[in-house]
Amino acid sequence: MNGFIVGMYLPGDSFVHQLDPRAKLGFAFIFMFMVFFADRLLACAIFLAFVLVAIHIAKVPYRLFFTALKPIIFIILLSSLLHLWMTKGGEMILAFPGITIYEEGIRQAGIISIRLLLLVAIASLLTFTTSPVDLTDGMESLLSPLRKIGVPAHELALMMSIALRFIPTLWEETEKIRKAQMARGIDFEEGHILKRLKKHLPILIPLFISAFRRAEDLALAMEARCYRGSEGRTKWRQLHYTRRDLWLLLILILLGMVLLIFRH
Amino acid sequence: MEPIIQFEHVWFRYQVDEPDPPWVLKDIRLNIDPGEYVSIVGNNGSGKSTLARLANGLLLPTKGRVMISGMETSSEQDIWQIRRTVGMVFQNPENQIVATSVEDDIAFGLENIGVPPLQMEEKIKNAVKAVGLEGFEHHEPHTLSGGQKQRLAIAGVIVLEPDVIIFDESTSMLDPVGRKTILEIMQSLNRRGKTIIHITHSAEEAFMADRMIVMHQGECKLDEATGRLYQEAMRLKEWELDVPLEIELWDRLRQKGWPLPDKIINKEELVSEIWRLLSRT
Numbered sequence A: 001m002n003g004f005i006v007g008m009y010l011p012g013d014s015f016v017h018q019l020d021p022r023a024k025l026g027f028a029f030i031f032m033f034m035v036f037f038a039d040r041l042l043a044c045a046i047f048l049a050f051v052l053v054a055i056h057i058a059k060v061p062y063r064l065f066f067t068a069l070k071p072i073i074f075i076i077l078l079s080s081l082l083h084l085w086m087t088k089g090g091e092m093i094l095a096f097p098g099i100t101i102y103e104e105g106i107r108q109a110g111i112i113s114i115r116l117l118l119l120v121a122i123a124s125l126l127t128f129t130t131s132p133v134d135l136t137d138g139m140e141s142l143l144s145p146l147r148k149i150g151v152p153a154h155e156l157a158l159m160m161s162i163a164l165r166f167i168p169t170l171w172e173e174t175e176k177i178r179k180a181q182m183a184r185g186i187d188f189e190e191g192h193i194l195k196r197l198k199k200h201l202p203i204l205i206p207l208f209i210s211a212f213r214r215a216e217d218l219a220l221a222m223e224a225r226c227y228r229g230s231e232g233r234t235k236w237r238q239l240h241y242t243r244r245d246l247w248l249l250l251i252l253i254l255l256g257m258v259l260l261i262f263r264h
Numbered sequence B: 001m002e003p004i005i006q007f008e009h010v011w012f013r014y015q016v017d018e019p020d021p022p023w024v025l026k027d028i029r030l031n032i033d034p035g036e037y038v039s040i041v042g043n044n045g046s047g048k049s050t051l052a053r054l055a056n057g058l059l060l061p062t063k064g065r066v067m068i069s070g071m072e073t074s075s076e077q078d079i080w081q082i083r084r085t086v087g088m089v090f091q092n093p094e095n096q097i098v099a100t101s102v103e104d105d106i107a108f109g110l111e112n113i114g115v116p117p118l119q120m121e122e123k124i125k126n127a128v129k130a131v132g133l134e135g136f137e138h139h140e141p142h143t144l145s146g147g148q149k150q151r152l153a154i155a156g157v158i159v160l161e162p163d164v165i166i167f168d169e170s171t172s173m174l175d176p177v178g179r180k181t182i183l184e185i186m187q188s189l190n191r192r193g194k195t196i197i198h199i200t201h202s203a204e205e206a207f208m209a210d211r212m213i214v215m216h217q218g219e220c221k222l223d224e225a226t227g228r229l230y231q232e233a234m235r236l237k238e239w240e241l242d243v244p245l246e247i248e249l250w251d252r253l254r255q256k257g258w259p260l261p262d263k264i265i266n267k268e269e270l271v272s273e274i275w276r277l278l279s280r281t
């Protein structure tokens, strides 16, 4: 799988791997929420330090996180530049004709970069250390209380599981179609961005057609295997919280305190 | 003995927007007994897959009725029992796998029918063993070969302990090795008492069954024990079907005037007849 790591799972037996998926999901969700309130550089730095330690404990190679970051590097750069350019306040650091950079601009650029980095890192850490099965089971279990108000917990979890199941398949297929189109003389690297996007149409259309075919086949196969929604269904894997999961609660409280202490 | 599958004057057409859709199946009468090994052949669009889908209630007959172990497929309360009785393996192995690991995919069917979680472990283990996927339990489906994927699909079906398993061109997308394994699994399932229905385009594979059904333009044109079919296999050409190579050879040699017997019952007999003739000259 060349460079495609969204939703990838790295089997292992680290402390992070052994945490209950529900605890991890809940943690990641609240953590992401908290990241939006981390508006001080120091708080951001502490959050970042925590994530680095967590990655270390999970024994996930750092380079994988760089690969995960690649698609959003552009966004990080753009938003940092905007902050450098637009934000005024504090001392003047640099002055060029047409652009003046203030201290506050640098600070804001740093904060926004770290925030985006944190979001990607925590989401990747979650998928790297949680098998797709656990991830979807955890999601189903967390959402199931909402069934009463009409949230289709089981269906959502199944959808996610099928999506994770078919990502590698569709990715492989994309590559195959791409090569086939290249063999017919399409050069995907040439031309400006709009032109290049247009060249990808001959990949997308066959891919969509085949995906719909697959969906139809799969629905039939599921029905033949007695699938009939969540009604009367049992689950093979049963989730169990352990004492380990309390650590996540503790960490959340600590991080919450960090936010409070360094508030504006 | 009561047939496990009964088609009683079944007519079927798909509901499409056209005013008068054509009949896809016409007056099918068919009985299949428990433990039989049946192959169904016929050219594209002759209605084989449609027939298979009628046999486990994925489709319901337009006219007539389909009975499975005495249950009618149109009965809403029996449909789940019917789907547990008649399992189905499809053509594309990729598109039958739902879950993100081998064992979880096998568990999918058990979860659907509400088996208590503690009883699943044992059943999953047995299914894995029956298709020879030991050691792959934790693998992700996309890391398996085509043949292994198809074996996984079979495991997902047999874990529900169906009496009948229909294979709808399940070997057609595999390489020769994968194909051979699947055929062996079919035979071993049949020896253990399962009713096997194998839909195929390969004459050779079709002749491995004990009974062969020929479909042509929605009609059942021929329904015969394969042992008896050997001598009239050239008739298969009437419906634009392939004839196994050895039968073609036997027929041509006879036309050339070789004194071969006009009844052969299998490939081995033909080979020994030819040897006898050759060693005499």
Ligand SMILES: Nc1ncnc2c1ncn2[C@@H]1O[C@H](COP(=O)(O)OP(=O)(O)OP(=O)(O)O)[C@@H](O)[C@H]1O
Pocket: B014, B016, B024, B042, B043, B044, B045, B046, B047, B048, B049, B050, B051
């Ligand atoms: N979902 C559908 N809607 C409308 N018509 C259909 C549908 N599925 C099949 N048909 C038509 O019904 C006829 C029989 O199709 P069926 O798939 O049963 O044939 P088959 O014998 O399995 O062919 P093949 O060897 O190609 O698999 C064909 O003419 C086909 O076009």
Ligand SMILES: [Mg+2]
Pocket: B048, B049, B050, B168, B169
């Ligand atoms: Mg078919």
